[in-house]
Amino acid sequence: MRLLLAAALLVATPAFAIQPAPQAADEIIEGPGDQLTLRQEVVLDTDLDTAWSMFTTGEGAATWMAPVAEVDLRPGGAIRTNYDPAAAIGDPGTTELRIVNFAPKRILTLQADLSEVEADWLTDAIRAEADSFYNVITFDALGPGRTRIVSWGTGYRDDPDYRTMLGFFVRANRWTFEQLAAAVEPTPEVDALKAMAPLVGSCWRGQFSGGAAYDIMCVETMPGSHLRSRHIVRGAASDYRGETVYFRDPEAGIARFHYYTSLGAFSDGDIMLAEDGTLLFENIRHRTAEGSILDIYGTGRFDEEGRWVATTSIYADGAWPEPSTIVMKRIDCENWDAVEAGCD
Incomplete structure (x- = not known):
């Protein structure tokens, strides 16, 4: 269920993507013989x-x-x-x-x-x-x-x-x-939310690998130029739902989001836009209902066929494993109410 949950997070944001924390932990790396190397990192705005x-x-x-x-x-x-x-x-x-x-x-x-x-x-x-x-x-x-x-x-x-x-x-x-x-004086805002425009007003479906579970997501506008996506995972032992609100933070000069799930878990983080148009969801930690924390890394982009391609990787044992991928295709469901009624 943990892997399925992480994969569901991937599309719920609509691509739940987490970069390493801006102030990553200092690391002392052992080398050949008695050699030691000190690695330290900072991410600048x-x-x-x-x-x-x-x-x-x-x-x-x-x-x-x-x-x-x-x-x-x-x-x-x-x-x-x-x-x-x-x-x-x-x-x-x-x-x-x-x-x-x-x-x-x-x-x-x-x-x-x-x-x-x-x-x-x-x-x-x-x-x-x-x-x-x-x-x-x-x-x-x-x-x-x-x-x-x-x-x-x-x-x-x-x-x-x-x-x-x-x-x-x-x-x-x-x-x-x-x-x-x-x-550092932060670079002026890059409007990452505009890059999500092709998702808005439609519903999307993607199949998880290795099983029968699949995800349905619908994205819509909200008052105040905010966006909202709602999703449901079907085909697993029980349905799993989540909702994400995307908004601009004028003080920070960037886009951000909050994510909530039917399991009682929640997340928040920043949204950035790479030069090639890929959306990056950074500085995010997912908190489960039991209190544990997942760090996740991923990306989201549109391919040549207009599909939404999202990747994700859960940080574990001091490393980022090979990411998993889900491809979301636009489907003929009018809105979220139609999805709740069984459209997929």
Whole structure:
């Protein structure tokens, strides 16, 4: 029933799609031998060009790294900053991150200059290995006005001194990402609800794989330019219903939704529109009637034949499994009342 429920959620939104949380958990990854890698992530409410410029231009870096910043973007160049707004680059207190290499708007590899750093975690043994520490930063556009940044800290070892150093950077990098997110001015709203227009005023049917269960969904407008979809799963042991309301959040500048089910479960989240027209339902957690929480990832789009194609994957055991797919076709049911009366 759990898998069937998740598949039903997929079409109830009409494509119940969840991206990883904007502030994903910090992760320490074990490598060959005693190697450790620190992975940290942030999702910014801005476009890829802006996110990239916040790391690679002095003007952008000064919005969050330090009030005084200078960037020489080239292999062998550097990001140099000073936390004293009255100081100049080169004055006492200037810090430097060496630019090892980069691929425009994709990847930026940095190395800190630790020669002038004094810290409890910076032992003589660690200082001697300073040339082996790198920070690889990747940039990934999630659609208009949405960018994922992942930081990969390499060179750590599974050793007590290195673990102390690692703990420092887990906290320091997370604080840095928080400063970055706070400095971002969200990209103006992309009207994701307009992309749902072909669904409105019609009912749709899709067959779940691996069984007799199928889903019927009808989408309609509501007062205030909101949308509503209602759906019912038939062919299972008992019918399962759900209702979703889609609306614009003017304060956040994005579209959002609330979803409720006949089983007592509910969900809420954001709606984004990818550059290729795919709808993304992000930052969502589905809460069951028993109190457990499901994180789900998925997409929704129209294919060349005008069918609604939705995919979904339930996060489990630290990974996103291969998504399942359901294809919804328009059917000759006049409205939701006709569906309730048996039309499918």
